[in-house]
Amino acid sequence: MNVLHISDLEEILSNEFSSELEIAALRALDIAYRLTREHVRPPFLDDPEAKDLRGHYLRACVETYWKRFSAECQADRVESRLNRRRNYYHAWVESGRIHLTASAVADQTAKPRKADFRETYASDGQLSLFDGDQLESDDNGDSIYGVLLYGPSKSLFPKFIKIAFPDASRNRYIPIVDLLNKHPGVVDLGSPMEEEFQGEPMPDVIVTPDEEIQEPELPGLRPIPRRVGEEGS
Amino acid sequence: MFMDNSGFVGSRLKKAREARGMTAIQLADEIDVKRQAISNYERGKRSPAPHIKDRFCEVLGFPLSFFSVDSSEEDFQGTVFYRSMSAATKRARTRSEVEFEWLVDLVNLSELYVEFPKVNFPKFDVPVDPTKLSVSDIEELAEKTRRFWGLKDGPISNSVWLLENNGAVVVRRNLHADTLHAFSRWANERPYIVLSSNRDCASISRFDLAHELGHLILHRNLPEIYLRDSDYFKLIEKQANQFSAAFQFPQAAFAKEVVRTNLEFFRILKKRWRLSIGMMLKRAKDLYFIDEKRAANLWRSYSRNGWHQREPFDNEIPVEAPKLVRNSLEIIFKSRVSGRQNILDFLNLYHLDVESCAGLPEGFLNPNAAEVHTLRPRLREDVQPYNSDKAGKLIQFPAIDKLEN
Numbered sequence: 001m002n003v004l005h006i007s008d009l010e011e012i013l014s015n016e017f018s019s020e021l022e023i024a025a026l027r028a029l030d031i032a033y034r035l036t037r038e039h040v041r042p043p044f045l046d047d048p049e050a051k052d053l054r055g056h057y058l059r060a061c062v063e064t065y066w067k068r069f070s071a072e073c074q075a076d077r078v079e080s081r082l083n084r085r086r087n088y089y090h091a092w093v094e095s096g097r098i099h100l101t102a103s104a105v106a107d108q109t110a111k112p113r114k115a116d117f118r119e120t121y122a123s124d125g126q127l128s129l130f131d132g133d134q135l136e137s138d139d140n141g142d143s144i145y146g147v148l149l150y151g152p153s154k155s156l157f158p159k160f161i162k163i164a165f166p167d168a169s170r171n172r173y174i175p176i177v178d179l180l181n182k183h184p185g186v187v188d189l190g191s192p193m194e195e196e197f198q199g200e201p202m203p204d205v206i207v208t209p210d211e212e213i214q215e216p217e218l219p220g221l222r223p224i225p226r227r228v229g230e231e232g233s
Numbered sequence: 234m235f236m237d238n239s240g241f242v243g244s245r246l247k248k249a250r251e252a253r254g255m256t257a258i259q260l261a262d263e264i265d266v267k268r269q270a271i272s273n274y275e276r277g278k279r280s281p282a283p284h285i286k287d288r289f290c291e292v293l294g295f296p297l298s299f300f301s302v303d304s305s306e307e308d309f310q311g312t313v314f315y316r317s318m319s320a321a322t323k324r325a326r327t328r329s330e331v332e333f334e335w336l337v338d339l340v341n342l343s344e345l346y347v348e349f350p351k352v353n354f355p356k357f358d359v360p361v362d363p364t365k366l367s368v369s370d371i372e373e374l375a376e377k378t379r380r381f382w383g384l385k386d387g388p389i390s391n392s393v394w395l396l397e398n399n400g401a402v403v404v405r406r407n408l409h410a411d412t413l414h415a416f417s418r419w420a421n422e423r424p425y426i427v428l429s430s431n432r433d434c435a436s437i438s439r440f441d442l443a444h445e446l447g448h449l450i451l452h453r454n455l456p457e458i459y460l461r462d463s464d465y466f467k468l469i470e471k472q473a474n475q476f477s478a479a480f481q482f483p484q485a486a487f488a489k490e491v492v493r494t495n496l497e498f499f500r501i502l503k504k505r506w507r508l509s510i511g512m513m514l515k516r517a518k519d520l521y522f523i524d525e526k527r528a529a530n531l532w533r534s535y536s537r538n539g540w541h542q543r544e545p546f547d548n549e550i551p552v553e554a555p556k557l558v559r560n561s562l563e564i565i566f567k568s569r570v571s572g573r574q575n576i577l578d579f580l581n582l583y584h585l586d587v588e589s590c591a592g593l594p595e596g597f598l599n600p601n602a603a604e605v606h607t608l609r610p611r612l613r614e615d616v617q618p619y620n621s622d623k624a625g626k627l628i629q630f631p632a633i634d635k636l637e638n
Contacts (some may be wrong), residue, residue, distance in 0.1 A: 208486040221346040
C-alpha cells in the first residue's frame with residue numbers, strides 16, 4: 001500500500017491545480033463578497049432581512065463566479081451539480097485528480113455543514129483520506145475530493161480562503177493551501193476588524209446617564225459699577 | 234514704556250504690527266520708510282511725524298488713540314498653552330496673543346458692570362515637573378475634576394457651558410493658522426480658552442476644549458521654560474490629551490459601554506458621547522481594550538473609510554457656542570450702563586477687532602449700526618368701526634417723475 005503524506009498531497013495540488021485556478025477562486029470570492037456588500041443591505045433590504053439573506057446570496061455569487069472564472073482557466077470540468085435529493089445545486093470544479101466544491105464556514109476551525117453530496121464525494125472517492133498527517137490509502141491515482149473553504153459568510157470581507165481535505169473519518173477538514181497567503185493582493189480584505197456583520201443586533205449596553213449642563217444664566221448687572229482696579233465682585 | 238511728547242507709545246506700534254501679522258520690513262514698505270525707522274519707532278528711539286502716524290492708522294487699521302495708550306502691558310501670570318509651537322505658527326501665535334490681551338481687557342471692562350460667574354476650578358496638588366505626573370495620576374485628576382463639578386461618568390451635554398458656568402471665559406474665533414487649534418491661559422486668576430473657529434467639527438472641538446482644560450488644571454504652575462524644550466512640550470501635550478480623553482470618556486463608563494471594539498460600535502457610541510471615533514479608538518488602545526495589532530487594523534479601516542477627513546455625524550452634531558462674553562455685553566447694552574462706542578473708546582480699538590478677539594458676530598459692536606427693535610402692535614384706544622358710514626376719500630399719488638426732489 002502506498003501511503004500519502006500531506007506533503008504528497010501538497011505536491012499533487014501544485015501539479016494538478018494550477019495557480020491560475022487558485023487565483024480564479026480568489027477572484028470569485030472577491031467579487032462575491034463585494035456584490036454581497038453592495039446588494040444585501042439597506043435601502044434595498046431592511047437590516048433583519050439582509051442578515052437572513054446574506055449567507056445565501058454570498059454562496060450564490062461565489063458559486064457562479066467560481067465556475068465562470070475556473071472555466072476561463074481551462075479547468076477540466078466545471079459544472080453545477082444537483083445534490084442527492086435533487087433540490088439544491090452546488091458548483092463543481094475539477095482539475096486533474098483534484099475535485100472541489102465550495103463551502104462557507106463561520107471560522108477557520110469550523111467544519112463545513114454536513115451535506116449529502118459532500119459525504120458521498122468524500123467516501124465514494126478513491127481515498128479514505130487523512131488520518132493524522134498522512135493518507136493511509138492506496139494512492140492508485142484516483143480523484144481526491146477537497147473543499148474550497150471560505151468565510152465567515154456574515155462578514156463584509158473574507159478572512160480566510162483555503163483548500164482543505166477531509167480526514168479519514170470526515171470529522172475534520174485539514175487545510176492544505178492558504179490561498180490568501182499564497183496570492184496576496186487578489187482579494188480585498190477590507191477591514192479585518194469589521195468581521196461582525198453590520199446588521200448584527202447590538203449587544204445590550206448599560207448606558208451611563210447623560211450629564212445635563214444648564215445653559216449659562218445671564219450675568220447679573222452690578223448694582224454699582226466697579227471702578228477700574230477695584231478687587232473682588 | 235517710552236512715550237514721546239505727543240503721547241506716541243512705541244511698543245503699541247509693535248503690538249499693532251503683530252496684530253496684523255506684519256513684519257517690520259512689510260510695514261516699512263507700506264509706509265515707505267526704512268526698516269530701521271520702524272525699529273526706532275517701536276523701541277521709542279524716535280517719534281514718528283504726524284503724517285507717519287496717520288499712515289500707521291491707515292495701514293494697520295487702528296484709531297490714533299491706540300498708539301497713545303499704554304495698556305495691557307501687565308503680566309497675566311500664566312503660561313500660554315498652544316497645540317503647536319512650530320515656527321510655521323509663530324506669527325499666528327504672536328497675533329493671537331495680542332488679540333488675547335484685547336479679550337482680557339474686554340472681559341475686565343465688562344466685569345465692571347456685570348458679575349461674571351465666580352471661578353470654580355479645582356486646585357490640585359500637581360507636581361510642577363510634568364515628568365512626575367503618571368498616566369494613572371491624570372486619569373485620577375480627570376475623575377476628580379468631574380466630581381468637583383458634581384458630574385458622574387456620563388456624556389457631558391455641553392462642555393463649553395460647563396466651563397463657562399464655572400467661571401472660564403471661552404471664545405471661538407479665527408486663530409490665523411490651520412494648525413493652531415486652540416490655546417488657553419490663566420489671566421488675572423480667571424481661566425481663558427480660545428478655540429479655533431476653523432475647527433467646525435463638534436466632536437473634535439469638544440476634545441480640544443477638554444485638552445485645554447487639562448493644561449489649565451495639570452500645568453497651571455508650569456514655567457514657560459518647559460515649553461521651549463521639545464521633549465517636555467510633547468509630554469505636556471500628551472498629558473493634556475490623556476486628560477481630555479479621561480475627562481470626556483471616563484474609564485469606568487468606557488469599561489461599561491464599550492462591549493465591542495469595532496468601528497461600527499464606536500460609530501454608534503459617537504452619537505451619544507459626541508466624541509470622535511478616532512478618539513475612542515485611541516482610548517481603547519490606551520486602556521488596553523485592544524492590542525497594537527488590532528489597533529493598527531482598526532486605523533487602517535478608519536483610513537479606508539475616509540474618516541480622517543470627515544467622520545460620520547460630523548455634519549449633524551452642533552458645535553458648542555460660547556455665551557458668556559456675548560451675554561455680558563448684551564446685558565450691558567440693554568441696561569444702557571455703557572454703550573458700544575464707550576467700550577471701543579476704552580479699548581482704543583475699532584469694532585471689528587473687538588468682535589474678532591471675542592469671537593462675536595461681525596457688526597455686534599458697531600456703534601453706527603442701527604439697533605433692531607422688535608415692534609409689537611398695540612391696540613388702538615379709539616377703535617374705529619370697520620363699517621364706518623363715512624366713506625373713505627381716495628387720494629391720487631402723483632407719478633414718480635412728477636415728484637420734486
